[in-house]
Amino acid sequence: MRRRAVVWIVWRALRREPGLARALAGWSVVEALPALVIGHAVAGAVGGFAGGDIGSAVRWLGILAAVWAAAAIGAQRVVLVVARVVEPFRDIVLTHVVRESIEGARQEEGAAARANLQVEVARDALAAVITVVRSFLFTVAGVVIGLVTLAPEIALLVLPPFLAGLGVFLVSLPVLARRQRDFLIADERSVTAVGEIAAGLRDVVACGAEERMGDRAAGPVREQAAAGRALAAVTGMRTVALAMGGWLPLLAVLAGTPWLLRRDVTPGDVVGALAYVTQSLSPALGGLVSGLGMSGVRLVVTLDRLLTPPSIPAPRRERALRPAIEVREVAFAYGEHAAPLFENLSFTLTDGEHLAVIGPSGIGKSTLAALIAGLLVPGKGEVLAGGVDAGSLHPADRTLIPQEAYVFRGSLLENLRYHAPDTGVAAVARAVGEIGLGEFAERLGGLGGEVDPGALSAGERQLIALGRAYLAPARITILDEATCHLDPAAEARAEEAFMRRGGVLVVIAHRTTSALRAPRVLLMDGPDLALGTHQTLRENNPRYADFLDEKVPT
Numbered sequence: 277m278r279r280r281a282v283v284w285i286v287w288r289a290l291r292r293e294p295g296l297a298r299a300l301a302g303w304s305v306v307e308a309l310p311a312l313v314i315g316h317a318v319a320g321a322v323g324g325f326a327g328g329d330i331g332s333a334v335r336w337l338g339i340l341a342a343v344w345a346a347a348a349i350g351a352q353r354v355v356l357v358v359a360r361v362v363e364p365f366r367d368i369v370l371t372h373v374v375r376e377s378i379e380g381a382r383q384e385e386g387a388a389a390r391a392n393l394q395v396e397v398a399r400d401a402l403a404a405v406i407t408v409v410r411s412f413l414f415t416v417a418g419v420v421i422g423l424v425t426l427a428p429e430i431a432l433l434v435l436p437p438f439l440a441g442l443g444v445f446l447v448s449l450p451v452l453a454r455r456q457r458d459f460l461i462a463d464e465r466s467v468t469a470v471g472e473i474a475a476g477l478r479d480v481v482a483c484g485a486e487e488r489m490g491d492r493a494a495g496p497v498r499e500q501a502a503a504g505r506a507l508a509a510v511t512g513m514r515t516v517a518l519a520m521g522g523w524l525p526l527l528a529v530l531a532g533t534p535w536l537l538r539r540d541v542t543p544g545d546v547v548g549a550l551a552y553v554t555q556s557l558s559p560a561l562g563g564l565v566s567g568l569g570m571s572g573v574r575l576v577v578t579l580d581r582l583l584t585p586p587s588i589p590a591p592r593r594e595r596a597l598r599p600a601i602e603v604r605e606v607a608f609a610y611g612e613h614a615a616p617l618f619e620n621l622s623f624t625l626t627d628g629e630h631l632a633v634i635g636p637s638g639i640g641k642s643t644l645a646a647l648i649a650g651l652l653v654p655g656k657g658e659v660l661a662g663g664v665d666a667g668s669l670h671p672a673d674r675t676l677i678p679q680e681a682y683v684f685r686g687s688l689l690e691n692l693r694y695h696a697p698d699t700g701v702a703a704v705a706r707a708v709g710e711i712g713l714g715e716f717a718e719r720l721g722g723l724g725g726e727v728d729p730g731a732l733s734a735g736e737r738q739l740i741a742l743g744r745a746y747l748a749p750a751r752i753t754i755l756d757e758a759t760c761h762l763d764p765a766a767e768a769r770a771e772e773a774f775m776r777r778g779g780v781l782v783v784i785a786h787r788t789t790s791a792l793r794a795p796r797v798l799l800m801d802g803p804d805l806a807l808g809t810h811q812t813l814r815e816n817n818p819r820y821a822d823f824l825d826e827k828v829p830t
């Protein structure tokens with residue numbers, strides 16, 4: 277379908293302007309003139325010099341120089357004509373993609389913008405393919421005519437190995453195209469995987485999930501390496517084709533020279549034949565092999581993307597609309613012989629739910645946060661976020677703020693809009709008010725005020741990180757003692773802002789007062805975990821009551 281579409285579009289462009297086909301053919305002939313003339317000119321010049329007819333030799337060289345000059349003009353005109361042939365291709369493909377976009381077949385964010393870029397790439401690739409194939413055909417035609425008119429015996433020596441090399445290349449082309457395509461796709465996958473990890477690197481380090489993330493990236497990287505090796509194997513076929521088609525004819529002429537001389541072929545004709553092979557035939561085959569191998573494959577891969585509707589409908593959007601956490605029979609331990617932190621943990625949080633996790637230091641609260649964020653993998657059971665494995669979440673789908681907040685040198689606005697760069701200033705100002713950043717922003721001189729990370733207190737840094745998470749598009753927010761440097765009133769204000777914001781909120785509590793605000797509370801105080809509301813836990817769970825009594829002075 278793709279190949280037919282390309283041929284159809286090129287055909288339409290040529291039919292729309294019949295003069296275009298004529299101009300392309302005419303200028304291609306001019307461009308290929310040296311391929312036709314070079315052997316005769318060299319043979320004539322050698323014959324002239326050898327026979328003492330310097331005038332004839334110089335005339336032949338003059339003809340060759342004139343032909344090269346004409347070919348240079350021809351090459352320039354060919355570029356202009358090819359540009360006119362491929363321009364309608366750009367318009368037709370782009371119209372097709374935009375129509376699909378409007379009709380909803382591919383309602384991905386930024387699809388049209390990305391398609392525009394890809395269409396440019398495809399157009400350039402098509403121009404390169406047309407240029408290369410056309411140049412090859414006209415050059416080979418020129419060489420064949422030149423050889424046959426120079427000495428048909430030489431054509432007999434040159435053409436069979438050349439055609440064999442061409443055949444090997446054409447046979448290997450589909451496999452080469454497939455392998456190159458696989459390699460490009462594997463390359464993109466590994467870049468995406470590494471890019472996603474890089475985007476969440478701070479969380480990864482904060483949660484000690486380097487190994488897990490390394491494992492996650494290792495799969496695509498290994499696949500890319502395998503695709504690279506498979507590609508290298510067929511690339512060898514290309515070298516064989518080039519050696520057969522480009523260099524065997526040369527050897528055949530050299531080895532056949534005695535035979536040629538016996539059949540009254542002159543030494544000048546033999547040198548002329550060598551010029552045909554080395555200056556025209558071999559470079560033409562090399563150009564076809566590398567041009568089709570690169571531009572042809574790029575054209576096929578890009579058109580594939582453009583003309584085939586995506587088979588996987590944008591999963592991220594849907595997940596973002598239905599945030600939910602499902603922790604199912606999870607067991608986790610750091611290492612084989614370590615005591616398990618959880619043995620059979622299960623709970624579900626739906627959109628709008630808010631859970632506070634409380635428990636003594638070192639019991640595993642941050643570990644639970646990392647499991648929910650998908651930064652750690654449970655030993656048993658599973659953690660789902662938005663219906664998929666939490667480990668496969670895109671970093672933009674959830675926000676995890678650890679204790680030590682990250683801010684960078686730049687304006688307060690830049691710091692706050694880090695995860696949502698398109699947010700309007702009015703929305704940022706509202707978030708500042710909600711989170712309780714107003715006073716600090718005022719001191720800084722407004723949203724444009726410069727943030728100097730070293731000059732800020734830990735609490736101020738936390739407020740900025742909270743404001744940033746509040747504005748982030750993620751609908752799953754995990755605050756891992758992210759308010760520990762705030763005073764209780766500021767902490768309450770920030771948590772309440774997140775509760776009003778919606779989505780799923782998990783607060784790893786630094787103070788037990790967080791539990792009083794949360795509709796659901798998870799008490800971690802040993803392997804038996806208790807989950808309930810503050811009220812039910814207080815009434816039914818003596819450990820919870822003790823824990824609160826210890827922590828909250830009455």
Ligand SMILES: Nc1ncnc2c1ncn2[C@@H]1O[C@H](COP(=O)(O)OP(=O)(O)OP(=O)(O)O)[C@@H](O)[C@H]1O
Binds near residue numbers: 636
């Ligand atoms: N990467 C790790 N490798 C091995 N053990 C770890 C690792 N991270 C944490 N631990 C251990 O796991 C246990 C739980 O740690 P975790 O940080 O989850 O507890 P916590 O309840 O969040 O503690 P705190 O309130 O002090 O932050 C602790 O004993 C800790 O030493």
